[in-house]
Each structure stands twice: as C-alpha cells, then as structure tokens.
Amino acid sequence: MAKIKTIEYFRVLPRWLFVKVVDEDGNYGWGESTLEGHTEAVEGTLNALCKRFIGYEADDIEHIWQMAWRLGFYRGGPVFMSAISGIDIALWDLKGRRLDVPIHQLIGGKVRNKLSVYAWIGGDRPGEVEAAGKARLAQGFKAIKMNATEDVNWLDSPRVLESSVERLKAVKALGLDAALDFHGRLHKPMAKQLAKALEPHKPLFLEEPLLSEHPESIKQLSDLVSCPIALGERLYNRWDVKRFLEDGSVDVLQPDISHCGGISEIRRIASMAETYDVAIAPHCPLGPIALAACMQVDLATPNFVIQEMSLGIHYNTEAGDYDITSYVKDASVFDVKDGYVDALTAPGLGIEVDEETVRRVAQNSEPWQPKEFFGPDGGIREW
Numbered sequence: 001m002a003k004i005k006t007i008e009y010f011r012v013l014p015r016w017l018f019v020k021v022v023d024e025d026g027n028y029g030w031g032e033s034t035l036e037g038h039t040e041a042v043e044g045t046l047n048a049l050c051k052r053f054i055g056y057e058a059d060d061i062e063h064i065w066q067m068a069w070r071l072g073f074y075r076g077g078p079v080f081m082s083a084i085s086g087i088d089i090a091l092w093d094l095k096g097r098r099l100d101v102p103i104h105q106l107i108g109g110k111v112r113n114k115l116s117v118y119a120w121i122g123g124d125r126p127g128e129v130e131a132a133g134k135a136r137l138a139q140g141f142k143a144i145k146m147n148a149t150e151d152v153n154w155l156d157s158p159r160v161l162e163s164s165v166e167r168l169k170a171v172k173a174l175g176l177d178a179a180l181d182f183h184g185r186l187h188k189p190m191a192k193q194l195a196k197a198l199e200p201h202k203p204l205f206l207e208e209p210l211l212s213e214h215p216e217s218i219k220q221l222s223d224l225v226s227c228p229i230a231l232g233e234r235l236y237n238r239w240d241v242k243r244f245l246e247d248g249s250v251d252v253l254q255p256d257i258s259h260c261g262g263i264s265e266i267r268r269i270a271s272m273a274e275t276y277d278v279a280i281a282p283h284c285p286l287g288p289i290a291l292a293a294c295m296q297v298d299l300a301t302p303n304f305v306i307q308e309m310s311l312g313i314h315y316n317t318e319a320g321d322y323d324i325t326s327y328v329k330d331a332s333v334f335d336v337k338d339g340y341v342d343a344l345t346a347p348g349l350g351i352e353v354d355e356e357t358v359r360r361v362a363q364n365s366e367p368w369q370p371k372e373f374f375g376p377d378g379g380i381r382e383w
Contacts (some may be wrong), residue, residue, distance in 0.1 A: 001059045007050040011039055012361045013322040015368030016287035020087035021094055024056040029094030030353045032289035033076055033086030034258045037370035045083035061091045065264045081236040081261050084172045088262025090291045092114050096348035101298035103117050110299040114340040118307045120313045122146035133171045142176040142339030151373040151381035155189045168201050179204040184211040185382035205230040205252050219249040233283040234258050238269050245276040256283040258290045270301045279305040285313055288324040292349040299343050329354050
C-alpha cells in the first residue's frame with residue numbers, strides 16, 4: 001500500500017469540478033465533486049480535506065470516508081458531501097487501476113451486462129419536444145426526461161399545466177418512455193393538480209414533485225396517484241434518505257454520486273432502498289467521471305433500473321459544446337444502442353480522462369451560476 005501524495009481539483013466547463021488523487025507510487029484516480037452553482041463553496045471544503053488526507057493510506061477508502069464524516073463534528077449537506085464524493089470516487093478509481101480491475105469487480109461483481117439509460121430534452125423554457133424526442137431516438141435512446149412545467153407560482157392558473165399533458169402525449173406518441181421532472185419548482189397547490197392530470201398518460205416517473213424538505217406533503221401526493229414518485233438528488237446521505245423509505249413515499253430513489261458521498265455512500269443507500277423494494281436510478285446531469293462512477297455502481301446493484309446521462313443537455317451546449325465526450329480519450333464507452341450503454345470493462349472507473357484538456361480548460365473556467373426565475377410580480381420562483 002502507498003500513501004496519498006497529492007490531491008488536486010480542477011474547475012472545468014460547463015459547470016464541473018474534477019478531483020485527482022495521486023499516491024507515492026505514482027498511481028492515480030479521478031473523481032468528481034460537482035455541485036451545480038456552488039463550485040467555490042466546494043473548493044473551499046476541498047482545500048481543507050486535501051490538506052487533511054495527505055499521508056493517509058490510499059487503499060483505506062472507508063477509513064478516510066469515516067474520518068471526513070465522523071471527525072468533522074458537523075455532518076452532511078450538499079457542500080461537504082460533494083467534497084467527500086470527489087475524493088472517494090478518485091480513491092476507488094486509483095484502487096481499481098492499481099489492481100487492474102474495474103470498480104464493479106471490487107464491490108461484488110456485475111449483475112448485468114449493459115445499462116438502461118435516458119437523456120434530457122427540453123430546457124428551462126420547454127419548446128418543441130417532438131423534434132427533440134426524434135433526435136434522442138436517432139441517438140439510440142428509448143427513454144427521456146423533460147421539465148414538467150416552466151416556472152410556476154405558488155398558486156397559479158390551472159391553464160399553465162395544460163401544455164405539460166400535451167407535451168407528454170407528444171413524446172410518448174414517438175414511442176419514447178418519458179419521465180417528468182417537476183424540479184421542486186411546483187408547490188403543493190399546483191403539484192397535486194399536475195400529478196393527477198399526468199396520471200392517465202403513464203409517465204415513467206414524476207421526479208421531485210415537491211421539494212424534499214416537505215416529506216409529509218410528498219407522502220400525501222404519493223398516496224394520491226399511481227405514478228412512480230422519484231426523488232433524491234437533494235438528499236445527501238443515508239440518514240437523509242431514511243425517512244422517505246420508512247414512510248413509503250418514494251418508488252424510485254435518485255441519489256447523486258457527486259452529492260451524496262461518492263461510491264462508498266451510494267452503495268449503502270442502494271442497499272437500504274432494496275430492503276424497502278425501492279428502485280435506484282442515479283441522478284447525473286453532470287460530467288463523465290460522475291457518469292462512469294454511477295455506471296460502475298449500477299453494474300453491481302440489483303435494484304438499479306435506469307441511468308441518467310447528460311449527453312447534449314442544454315447546460316453543456318450553452319457553455320460552448322463542452323460535453324461528457326470532451327474530457328475522455330475514448331468517448332465510445334458512452335455510446336447508446338437501443339436504449340442501453342454497454343458495461344465499462346477497463347480498470348478503475350473504466351474511462352481515461354484527458355488530463356491535458358482538463359488542465360487547459362481549468363485555467364480560465366469561471367464558476368457556473370444558478371438559474372434565476374422571477375414571476376411577473378417580481379417574486380422569486382424555483383428554478
């Protein structure tokens with residue numbers, strides 16, 4: 001075993017934060033600590049953690065995770081857990097590379113040979129979804145996700161929900177399965193109306209129908225409709241998840257590997273979910289490192305159902321076409337065929353990061369800022 005020699009992080013376009021860990025023998029691994037819109041806060045936490053873990057045994061992944069979690073006194077939250085995530089993923093990548101095996105072999109071996117995937121259509125102002133759906137079909141996708149609505153007031157005219165149903169019907173008419181992302185932007189008076197209106201048209205799932213800080217309301221809405229309820233990107237560890245499993249309000253859990261503590265913690269969350277008969281569909285509108293980490297876990301997770309991937313998402317194209325293919329040497333590992341991506345088989349994460357491109361882009365990358373939505377009265381609306 002070798003000790004950790006260096007930990008670096010790199011801010012890259014469109015909005016991602018990569019982490020590289022190197023040990024004293026020259027072995028290395030890559031991770032991703034992306035927290036959309038809060039890059040500088042995560043960088044500050046990484047500064048402290050990087051100093052702390054220099055000299056630790058790189059193989060002692062669980063010990064390092066527990067040191068960060070238990071001996072920092074304050075626990076959880078998106079910033080702290082995203083910092084842990086990047087280091088944790090990088091350590092798993094390093095170990096897999098050193099042992100010359102993919103990560104899924106280190107966590108029990110694969111239970112499938114390929115992974116069902118979906119992609120995003122429709123941005124924050126959804127327009128022509130039919131053309132976007134046809135484009136995804138041409139890329140090999142069989143399932144998509146889109147925003148359920150534009151920004152909506154706490155209580156709004158029921159008319160603002162009518163186009164949501166029509167867009168779902170249009171996409172399904174193409175032969176695509178479609179998930180609707182409420183994005184936590186609807187509040188209870190509107191969310192329950194929209195969920196009922198969508199129910200007859202059988203969406204794949206309804207994502208974040210309400211913000212996760214309202215578990216009692218999510219339970220009420222879950223009891224109201226038969227549509228599968230999905231959430232989890234704003235739950236940052238297994239203790240955050242616990243209540244939603246215990247009250248039966250979630251059908252599809254969506255932990256984000258770059259927010260919830262990395263490979264180590266998402267595995268524990270997946271095992272918890274399995275005991276409640278809840279599916280796992282990792283959230284990942286992020287970079288190639290996060291996607292590869294998700295895929296390694298997906299391959300070894302019995303209750304995995306479908307993987308989000310950010311290929312061509314509007315966040316990427318808005319930044320000048322920096323996509324999940326921009327920072328890997330062989331982008332073919334993410335090729336989609338008949339709705340699936342083949343298992344990653346190379347050591348570690350199964351991808352080769354183009355470090356030269358990462359370092360070049362990181363020299364001038366500005367932090368990505370969260371979206372801002374305001375109603376006609378000037379009041380803030382959720383994005």
